[in-house]
Amino acid sequence: MANDDLNLRVLAADDDPDILDLISYRLERSGCVVLRASDGEQALELANTQHPDLAVLDVMMPKIDGYEVTRRLRANPATAGIKVILLTASAQEPDVVKGFEAGADDYMTKPFSPQELRLRLVAVANRR
Amino acid sequence: MPNSRRLPLLLALLFLALIAKALLVDESLQAVQGTNLAMGGLGLLTVVAMAAVGRHGNQVDAKSHAAETENTRLREHDQLKDRFLASAAHDLKTPLTAIVGYAELLVDGSVGDLQPEQKQFLHVMDRNARRLESMLDDLVLMARIDTGTLRLENASFDLADLLIESVEKALPSADDKGLSITFVPPEGVEVAADRRRMGQAIANLLARAITRSPSNGQVELRVDVTLSQALIGITDSGGELPPEEQRQLFDRYYWSARGAAAIGLALSIVRDIAEAHEGAALVSNTQGGSTITLALPLVSHRNQLARSGAHHGE
Numbered sequence: 001m002a003n004d005d006l007n008l009r010v011l012a013a014d015d016d017p018d019i020l021d022l023i024s025y026r027l028e029r030s031g032c033v034v035l036r037a038s039d040g041e042q043a044l045e046l047a048n049t050q051h052p053d054l055a056v057l058d059v060m061m062p063k064i065d066g067y068e069v070t071r072r073l074r075a076n077p078a079t080a081g082i083k084v085i086l087l088t089a090s091a092q093e094p095d096v097v098k099g100f101e102a103g104a105d106d107y108m109t110k111p112f113s114p115q116e117l118r119l120r121l122v123a124v125a126n127r128r
Numbered sequence: 129m130p131n132s133r134r135l136p137l138l139l140a141l142l143f144l145a146l147i148a149k150a151l152l153v154d155e156s157l158q159a160v161q162g163t164n165l166a167m168g169g170l171g172l173l174t175v176v177a178m179a180a181v182g183r184h185g186n187q188v189d190a191k192s193h194a195a196e197t198e199n200t201r202l203r204e205h206d207q208l209k210d211r212f213l214a215s216a217a218h219d220l221k222t223p224l225t226a227i228v229g230y231a232e233l234l235v236d237g238s239v240g241d242l243q244p245e246q247k248q249f250l251h252v253m254d255r256n257a258r259r260l261e262s263m264l265d266d267l268v269l270m271a272r273i274d275t276g277t278l279r280l281e282n283a284s285f286d287l288a289d290l291l292i293e294s295v296e297k298a299l300p301s302a303d304d305k306g307l308s309i310t311f312v313p314p315e316g317v318e319v320a321a322d323r324r325r326m327g328q329a330i331a332n333l334l335a336r337a338i339t340r341s342p343s344n345g346q347v348e349l350r351v352d353v354t355l356s357q358a359l360i361g362i363t364d365s366g367g368e369l370p371p372e373e374q375r376q377l378f379d380r381y382y383w384s385a386r387g388a389a390a391i392g393l394a395l396s397i398v399r400d401i402a403e404a405h406e407g408a409a410l411v412s413n414t415q416g417g418s419t420i421t422l423a424l425p426l427v428s429h430r431n432q433l434a435r436s437g438a439h440h441g442e
Contacts, residue, residue, distance in 0.1 A: 016222050016226070018223075018226040018230075019222060019225055019226055019229075022225075022226060022229045022230060022233070025233065025238075026229075026233065026238075029238060089219075089221040089222070090268070110221040110222060110224070110225040111221060111224045111225035111227075111228040111229065111257070111261060112225060112229070113228070113229070113232055114229050114232055114233060115232065115236065
């Protein structure tokens, strides 16, 4: 598969290092700059200081979960414009509703395909 | 033996069941399925014992009150077990994501071209990781049903789309066995259901039909429409089912109880999903095989009027 050049700054947050590597590897290969966080606190700090275009956030993270990170990103004018894709282990309705209520733009259910993540990332990034 | 003499025995039995069950709750951290099976059995034993105790009336009021308290405690343990099951399945999906995701990176050539055989082996790994995923989905669904927290996301959709998707997903494992799947997509059949759950049920049925059919056999998926229902029938070519098996096919743990190396949830889940949709799951024998039919309430059918005089499958 050809590499492409998405030219996006993406914050990736997951407490599982293998998943974080997987996301980073796939997105860097598509020309993204990936900012890596292994918990919600780090994710918020990176969002505030590094100004990513997009955030891919695991829902179940230590310290601050993905929903709360999304809420705080939305509440702060400096980070409110960052698009958010949540990674969840369940497509059960309450989880999905909770994600959208927190302000997420999209969600993906684990196990997800790295290729699909890239496609959704493009779709969300192009959304106005 | 008169009832009065049987009472101490029953109470002893109840007590033993409670202790065993309490112990099993701790053990469930190590053996989810085993515990579940055993607890199901013990739960039943408890209920039987309770019913027997109840019959003695006032004489044992105090004791039955104590037993009731115990029963409440048991119910709480049951809920704990179900919550545990749901979060265990949740946690297991993370390593599964890594397996499926890294396999995909290898297959798509991100890290260099692969030999055909290397690709093929990766596909086998991927297919099995998907199987694991669907078993986890079954476990989570079962826990949701047991705790009464299953919420259906019902919407109208075209049945053919879902069935085509399901057949496509099942094709690789059918191919590996040299099986063909016969399927003519129905036209304009709309059902109102939780699409994902329905997909789960159909995947379970296709997987069963593929497992049951011999190499180079046949699996057939067909849809018949009546005035009020869509009948989705999945037929294997693995021989007819004896009456006893037909009767118990949808019972949870039926396969485990017969000593099979399977969790045996797949078909009970199918029935649970069908019933949650106010439909039904039925089994019948067809020539040289068995058919499981999912009956679902119909929203609309394009040719409903034209067909209403001539429906099949009844």
